[in-house]
Amino acid sequence: MKIDPLERVARLIRAKPTRKRELDARLPEGQFLTEKFPVLSYGPTPKIDLKTWRLRLTGLVEQERELDWNEFTALPTTTIEADIHCVTRWSKLDTVWEGVALRDLALKAKPRPAARFVMQHSYGGYTTNLPLDEIVDEDVILAHRFDSAPLTPEHGGPVRVVVPKLYFWKSAKWVNQLEFLPEDAPGFWEGYGYHNHGDPWKEERFG
Numbered sequence: 011m012k013i014d015p016l017e018r019v020a021r022l023i024r025a026k027p028t029r030k031r032e033l034d035a036r037l038p039e040g041q042f043l044t045e046k047f048p049v050l051s052y053g054p055t056p057k058i059d060l061k062t063w064r065l066r067l068t069g070l071v072e073q074e075r076e077l078d079w080n081e082f083t084a085l086p087t088t089t090i091e092a093d094i095h096c097v098t099r100w101s102k103l104d105t106v107w108e109g110v111a112l113r114d115l116a117l118k119a120k121p122r123p124a125a126r127f128v129m130q131h132s133y134g135g136y137t138t139n140l141p142l143d144e145i146v147d148e149d150v151i152l153a154h155r156f157d158s159a160p161l162t163p164e165h166g167g168p169v170r171v172v173v174p175k176l177y178f179w180k181s182a183k184w185v186n187q188l189e190f191l192p193e194d195a196p197g198f199w200e201g202y203g204y205h206n207h208g209d210p211w212k213e214e215r216f217g
């Protein structure tokens with residue numbers, strides 16, 4: 011029998027009264043909890059063959075790089091446990107991702123001193139921007155595994171960015187390029203009025 015998520019939360023609260031406070035403390039203003047994993051994609055899920063998959067590190071770097079699947083998966087990985095928050099108001103707690111820290115990838119390409127922003131580019135054309143100093147945290151990864159299994163195509167497989175501290179539109183699916191830039195530029199949703207930064211704890215939703 012499938013238990014309704016709200017019923018599940020109600021049961022948890024009955025079982026342990028402090029649990030509600032714990033959950034509330036982890037939910038930013040204006041968000042609700044879901045146990046599901048909604049799929050939010052603008053456009054179709056691209057078909058990506060691992061044989062032709064490439065990750066390019068470009069722009070203001072000492073050494074532009076292009077990694078194939080074998081090279082990428084040979085890099086040391088980190089596992090993170092993260093709460094994710096979509097600007098459409100669902101939040102999902104305790105998601106587990108495994109991948110390569112963006113910081114380690116950046117070090118491979120050696121960003122020049124003038125590089126201050128990173129544009130994530132995806133198969134299909136989606137883009138989203140981040141300040142360079144926010145990708146250096148250990149919990150910002152290019153993930154290829156979710157929940158101990160290869161990342162499924164609809165959630166961004168083979169590889170997506172995960173930036174737990176920002177709304178989830180800042181975590182591009184199907185990533186194929188990280189571009190280092192001297193100045194900020196809006197990505198796809200930022201160009202349509204989403205906030206440039208996107209901190210869920212400050213409700214940086216729009217403009």
Ligand SMILES: Nc1nc2c(c(=O)[nH]1)N[C@H]1C(S)=C(S)[C@@H](COP(=O)(O)O)O[C@H]1N2
Pocket residue numbers: 047048049050051052053096097132133134136164165166178179180181182183184
């Ligand atoms: N390439 C690409 N990445 C994307 C999107 C997209 O449409 N295309 N949607 C973003 C948005 S708005 C959200 S909330 C999350 C959703 O990820 P999910 O489908 O795995 O839940 O992916 C983000 N990354």
Ligand SMILES: [Mo]
Pocket residue numbers: 050096097098178179
């Ligand atoms: Mo989203």
